[in-house]
Amino acid sequence: MRIVTAGGHGQIARQFGRLVAQAGHDPAGIIRKPEHLPDLQSDGVEPVLLDLEATTVEELTEVVRGADAVVFAAGGGPDGNAARKETVDKGAAVMLADAAAAAGVRRYLMVSAMGTENADPDSDDVFQVYLRAKQAADDHLRASDLDWTIVRPGRLTDDVPTGLVQVGQLESGSVTRGDVAHVLAEVLESANTHGTTFDLLNGDVPIAEAIGKL
Numbered sequence: 006m007r008i009v010t011a012g013g014h015g016q017i018a019r020q021f022g023r024l025v026a027q028a029g030h031d032p033a034g035i036i037r038k039p040e041h042l043p044d045l046q047s048d049g050v051e052p053v054l055l056d057l058e059a060t061t062v063e064e065l066t067e068v069v070r071g072a073d074a075v076v077f078a079a080g081g082g083p084d085g086n087a088a089r090k091e092t093v094d095k096g097a098a099v100m101l102a103d104a105a106a107a108a109g110v111r112r113y114l115m116v117s118a119m120g121t122e123n124a125d126p127d128s129d130d131v132f133q134v135y136l137r138a139k140q141a142a143d144d145h146l147r148a149s150d151l152d153w154t155i156v157r158p159g160r161l162t163d164d165v166p167t168g169l170v171q172v173g174q175l176e177s178g179s180v181t182r183g184d185v186a187h188v189l190a191e192v193l194e195s196a197n198t199h200g201t202t203f204d205l206l207n208g209d210v211p212i213a214e215a216i217g218k219l
Contacts, residue, residue: 006030007072008193011057011101012079013050014041016163017116020186021076022050028190035068035079057097058089065104074112074193075105081138087131090138098142102149113153114189117143119175119204121157143202154192155202158185171208172215178206191216 008025010018013034022032026049033051036042037058045052053068057079069075077098081089098115105113117139124136146153159178166183188205191212192198198219208215 006074006193008032008074008076009035009053009069009072010050010076010078011035011097012077013045013052014038015078015080016182017161017185017189018076018078019044019048019050020183021078021189023048024186024190025193026050033072057100058092060100062100062103062107065100066107069101069104069110070108072105072108072110074114075101075110076114076116076189076193077101077142078116078189081135087129087134090131090135094135095138095142099145102146102151102153105151106149111152112193113146113149113151114192115143115146115153115155116185116189117155117157117202119157119159119177147202152199154198154200156185156188156192157202157204159204159206161185167207168212169207169209170212170215171206171210172203172219175204175206180205180207184212187212188216195219 012018014036025032033053034045035053035055037056042052079097081093121136121140125133143155158180162179162181164181166181195216
């Protein structure tokens, strides 16, 4: 399976890329910094150099053409730049959906966030801007006819993955980045998750079992 991930050098994306490469798939990761090429190559992931904030739907369509699935795992960064929440978390995610549709790529996995529906519509706080951007991107994807799945992790940690999660409509909590990557790999080939949005936290159910019950 050919899988193209936007935000290919992110922590979740790199772990996901290694997982699917080891499973025999053909992953590619979109990155904007040339210095990140060797990292992806060492992961067994094909690096694609493209700045998602300085491209067009047409250019991105050619990048994803021939893929079996796309994954959005990019982000505007933790530097407090509210403008990049609009251009990356919203704009790039929307562009990827439009490019996938234009290229005939049906499967789209979105890494979103818990609590987007509770964003303050009037606040200039960067986190509220981020939540509104994620919600707008999710809404755009839901309005498409793609085979989408929206995964909404809680607070992300760098703890050792447990392989145990809880999914559904959840309250606040945390989940390891590694477990998010494993969930994405499981969801990728799980047809029961098409058209599904779910929150994700660490819990006590093995990942395959939790995803199988969605």
